[in-house]
Amino acid sequence: MKNFFVSMLGALAALVIFALGGVVLFLGLFGLIAAMGKGDKSPAFERGAYVVYDLSTNITDAPPPVDFGAFTGDRSKTLQLRTVTRALRAAAHDSRVAGVFLKGSVLSLNYGSGFAALKEVRAALGEVRAAGKPIHAYLTNATTRDLYLASTASDLALDPYGMIIMPGLASEPVFFAGAFEKYGINVQVTRVGKYKSFVEPFTRQDMSAENREQTQKLLDDIWGSLLGEIAQSRGLTVAGVQTVVDAEGIIRPDVAKAAKLVDRTAYVDEVIADLKKQTGRASGKETFKQVSLAEYAKIARDPVGTQKGAGDETNNASGKGSIALVYAEGDIVDGEGDLSEVGGAKFARELRELRQDKDVKAVVLRVNSPGGSAPASEAIQREIRLTREVKPVVVSMGSYAASGGYWIATYGDRIFAEPTTITGSIGVFGIQFDMKKLANNLGVTFDSVKTGKFADAITITRPKTDEELAVFQRLVDWIYGEFVTKVADSRKLKREIVEEIAQGRVWSGAEAQKLGLVDEIGGLDAALAYTAKKAGLGSNYQLTEYPRKRDLSEMISDLLDDMKNASGTHAQGGVVGQIVERVTTELRALKSFNEPSGLYAKLPVDLAIH
Numbered sequence: 001m002k003n004f005f006v007s008m009l010g011a012l013a014a015l016v017i018f019a020l021g022g023v024v025l026f027l028g029l030f031g032l033i034a035a036m037g038k039g040d041k042s043p044a045f046e047r048g049a050y051v052v053y054d055l056s057t058n059i060t061d062a063p064p065p066v067d068f069g070a071f072t073g074d075r076s077k078t079l080q081l082r083t084v085t086r087a088l089r090a091a092a093h094d095s096r097v098a099g100v101f102l103k104g105s106v107l108s109l110n111y112g113s114g115f116a117a118l119k120e121v122r123a124a125l126g127e128v129r130a131a132g133k134p135i136h137a138y139l140t141n142a143t144t145r146d147l148y149l150a151s152t153a154s155d156l157a158l159d160p161y162g163m164i165i166m167p168g169l170a171s172e173p174v175f176f177a178g179a180f181e182k183y184g185i186n187v188q189v190t191r192v193g194k195y196k197s198f199v200e201p202f203t204r205q206d207m208s209a210e211n212r213e214q215t216q217k218l219l220d221d222i223w224g225s226l227l228g229e230i231a232q233s234r235g236l237t238v239a240g241v242q243t244v245v246d247a248e249g250i251i252r253p254d255v256a257k258a259a260k261l262v263d264r265t266a267y268v269d270e271v272i273a274d275l276k277k278q279t280g281r282a283s284g285k286e287t288f289k290q291v292s293l294a295e296y297a298k299i300a301r302d303p304v305g306t307q308k309g310a311g312d313e314t315n316n317a318s319g320k321g322s323i324a325l326v327y328a329e330g331d332i333v334d335g336e337g338d339l340s341e342v343g344g345a346k347f348a349r350e351l352r353e354l355r356q357d358k359d360v361k362a363v364v365l366r367v368n369s370p371g372g373s374a375p376a377s378e379a380i381q382r383e384i385r386l387t388r389e390v391k392p393v394v395v396s397m398g399s400y401a402a403s404g405g406y407w408i409a410t411y412g413d414r415i416f417a418e419p420t421t422i423t424g425s426i427g428v429f430g431i432q433f434d435m436k437k438l439a440n441n442l443g444v445t446f447d448s449v450k451t452g453k454f455a456d457a458i459t460i461t462r463p464k465t466d467e468e469l470a471v472f473q474r475l476v477d478w479i480y481g482e483f484v485t486k487v488a489d490s491r492k493l494k495r496e497i498v499e500e501i502a503q504g505r506v507w508s509g510a511e512a513q514k515l516g517l518v519d520e521i522g523g524l525d526a527a528l529a530y531t532a533k534k535a536g537l538g539s540n541y542q543l544t545e546y547p548r549k550r551d552l553s554e555m556i557s558d559l560l561d562d563m564k565n566a567s568g569t570h571a572q573g574g575v576v577g578q579i580v581e582r583v584t585t586e587l588r589a590l591k592s593f594n595e596p597s598g599l600y601a602k603l604p605v606d607l608a609i610h
Contacts, residue, residue, distance in 0.1 A: 054104040079294060187203055
């Protein structure tokens with residue numbers, strides 16, 4: 001009888017939990033549908049309002065298919081780069097908008113809010129200033145990214161107890177070789193390119209001389225570009241700003257004001273009071289007239305062409321056809337890939353459809369990727385080459401277009417990059433893991449029966465023999481040779497020159513242009529303008545974005561996955577949380593290693609720059 005009641009109570013508890021889960025899911029889906037319905041409503045705001053741009057937003061190249069933040073508890077926000085720049089450009093010429101207010105601190109997740117993307121945002125802020133409208137900015141604990149954007153402001157205020165955390169740029173890779181050795185994990189590597197250092201965290205306990213050399217040069221290039229623009233906006237010299245940075249590291253408010261990095265120190269209520277006065281609400285209880293950038297973007301007019309989502313009608317008023325803007329953002333992997341990856345099969349299929357679509361007159365490929373699988377990169381590049389035979393294909397590089405990211409870009413009719421774009425890394429590596437010692441320490445052993453010498457070569461149960469490693473090295477040499485040949489052919493460079501600048505070395509966009517790997521310095525708007533002209537579309541064309549937005553069933557599936565994984569995606573606070581986040585971020589890279597042969601063309605250590 002006791003067992004009966006226990007079983008019954010267990011069943012009832014399970015039923016209650018299931019019912020509650022169903023209610024939560026129903027409410028979530030109801031909210032999702034409601035939110036989708038609200039998206040079509042234009043925001044109302046008063047004339048003379050300020051567009052408020054909260055910098056605490058992760059800026060991605062591709063449009064997010066749906067925002068799950070409200071359901072997962074993730075308080076971070078995501079906006080598409082073109083949404084931000086289009087809204088700011090529209091605000092510059094909108095008579096109802098008095099100016100722009102910047103606040104918060106730049107959020108950078110995955111490959112979002114990179115320096116190349118921020119440069120495009122900065123250029124759009126420059127249009128606001130050029131139109132004669134004020135930009136007010138309020139910073140508390142400002143990073144280099146924050147000051148880079150806020151330095152465009154006509155009034156830049158820093159909290160009296162805030163600071164500017166701008167000691168310079170640094171890249172600090174995490175190394176696991178010692179831990180792997182301790183626990184019995186062996187890593188065997190085959191590679192070509194002395195600078196191809198992606199594998200170093202798994203094989204070394206510090207940076208190689210070559211990796212240190214290339215990273216230093218890259219940081220110097222990016223830092224020089226950032227410092228130059230900040231100095232110019234603030235009416236300072238690069239040497240003067242560098243002197244303050246080197247003397248202070250973390251710059252106090254009084255020093256920042258004396259050095260003219262900011263205009264004044266002020267509390268947030270004082271800044272708001274100023275904005276209330278400027279918008280005619282000095283004596284009222286309401287805050288200043290405002291509209292958030294995300295809301296304003298819903299009615300902002302794109303001065304370049306007309307934008308629609310993938311799957312919408314592409315015919316425009318002139319009947320000339322459309323430009324397809326295709327986003328390759330994230331690691332390049334075999335197969336379909338997930339939301340944050342570029343699946344080789346899926347991406348190639350989408351390009352094939354665009355190639356065969358007569359209404360699509362040209363393609364702009366926007367790359368924000370550190371690379372990944374070599375075969376997947378080639379599948380995408382194949383479609384790029386075929387598409388070029390029937391219509392223009394122009395490449396716009398975002399913050400990253402390296403290794404496999406450069407592989408898919410190299411055959412573009414014209415390649416655009418920002419000075420701070422991280423590109424190049426023309427090299428290949430193979431990585432093989434061996435868990436034999438770890439398993440043996442736990443009392444687990446392995447044995448095998450096979451029909452050929454190399455039948456069990458792709459295994460993690462034992463180290464590779466010299467003969468097996470030779471097989472992988474031949475494959476790596478072959479893929480690297482193909483990579484170099486393709487770059488030489490596409491860029492019209494002598495092979496020996498490509499050999500010299502390859503070797504897996506990463507370059508800034510500015511250096512890549514000097515070396516012939518990039519044609520022109522410019523952002524996505526420059527690439528679109530060039531493409532429209534080359535395709536004979538003028539300024540009146542339809543712009544359609546790909547990949548397509550997902551249907552409701554796919555959104556529900558993604559929502560469930562996102563809710564299931566949400567608990568593991570947030571960094572904990574404090575020092576321990578930072579360590580955990582750094583380690584899990586680096587190890588997460590192993591998730592994208594799904595190429596059976598273990599051959600990859602990928603940026604070293606993802607070059608986390610802070």
